[in-house]
Amino acid sequence: MDYNWLRDFKYNGVQIPLMDRQRGIRKPAGMQAALAIRTTFTPPGGTPPYADSIGPDGLQRYKYRGDDPNHAENRALRRAGELKLPLIWFVGVAEGVYEPIYPVWVVNDEPAQLQFALAVDPAQRFLSPAATSDPDSRAYVERLTKARLHQRVFRTQIMLAxxxxxxxxxxxxxxxxxxxxxxxxxxxxxxxxxxxxxxxxxxxxxxxxxxxxxxxxxxxxxxxxxxxxxxxxxxxxxxxxxxxxxxxxxxxxxxxxxxxxxxxxxxxxxxxxx
Incomplete structure (x- = not known):
């Protein structure tokens, strides 16, 4: 998806930008909680920030905006988790081009690590810590994470290249x-x-x-x-x-x-x- 299309997105004739370049967590005016999150494009020689951010439970992590848990953007994303609202994750695959990962959900808040745990597949939404203590269960959760996020973004980047x-x-x-x-x-x-x-x-x-x-x-x-x-x-x-x-x-x-x-x-x- 092109950034300009995301910026100019309209719903029922009303412009509701899904992204802006200054914020990684997007909460449109008038909404109770965040609508979308973003990860910027990493050039081919670099390692994307999500690549090594799978937790011990196999779930993906998304870092806070800054180091203040009460920053407005962090509160907006936390609220999306409390309300169990689906989010769109826009992952940069080229300059100004994004792969949408939808839906994803905030399933845990980890202020000590300045991050949120995300479910990127419906099967991950209601897992308890005990459910992923078994190595086979944890491996299954991680496979879902990689299939829904890492491999999907990887394929898009390869096809573009x-x-x-x-x-x-x-x-x-x-x-x-x-x-x-x-x-x-x-x-x-x-x-x-x-x-x-x-x-x-x-x-x-x-x-x-x-x-x-x-x-x-x-x-x-x-x-x-x-x-x-x-x-x-x-x-x-x-x-x-x-x-x-x-x-x-x-x-x-x-x-x-x-x-x-x-x-x-x-x-x-x-x-x-x-």
Whole structure:
């Protein structure tokens, strides 16, 4: 979503800006509580503030405005939690462009840490601390958080960086494209950030994860030897075998958004070892 559209939003003919550039917590005049929260865009080389803000219960955290729990914006967000009102979370994915995460809810206030706990999925709304003390339950809650927030934002950023094209074959059909990790989520450096990602069509994503296809640090492709020797139909021949030693067909124009060389090297060594 474009910032200008959010600023000029109208409901029943009345302009109600959903965002302004000066505030992370948005409470329109006349409303009892906050309507929206915002996280600014982090350039490709940086780590977004939400990436390492999952609590021990698997829920996402959102920091207060400043260090005063009674700041007007913090009170507005706290009130949204008290009233159990849904919020819109606008996460910056490019300069002036936001991915809306809706609905989210404030489910706990943590003044000692200057933050709120958020539910980003309805299944998280009524969890008690005891419910997430079990490791399996906690892992389930965290998976929901990553799917609803981290991976969704990651996909949007990857598609913007690669202009909705598969890095390997340049296929442009959005519904057939995935945001693939170079280093898997949960591993060191496996963050959902653009330099750790590639836009891949579903065939090439599966081939990459299945160690049929490797990507060298110089952005050329390596198809496994036994696959090169197979005889099959046109998909194998044109979609995989002919890609061997070819260079990626689509890479981001912005240098900082291109695949991280160190991550590519680690992934490529794992491919060779297989």
């Amino acid at each position: 690669y202009e909705t094209r598969c890095a390997v074959c340049a296929l442009r059909h959005d519904s057939l494209l995935d945001a693939a990790h170079i280093i898997a989520d949960g591993q060191p450096d496996g963050l959902p950030v653009v330099p750790n990602g590639l836009a891949l069509c579903k065939i090439h994503h599966a081939a990459y994860d299945g160690r049929i296809l490797g990507i060298r640090p110089d952005l050329t492709l390596h198809v496994r030897e036994d696959i090169l020797a197979e005889v099959d139909g046109p998909m194998l021949r044109h979609g995989l075998q002919e890609m061997h030693d070819q260079r990626l067909m689509a890479i981001p124009k912005v240098k900082a958004a291109r695949p991280d060389v160190d991550r590519l090297e680690r992934r490529y060594q794992a491919f060779l070892a297989s």
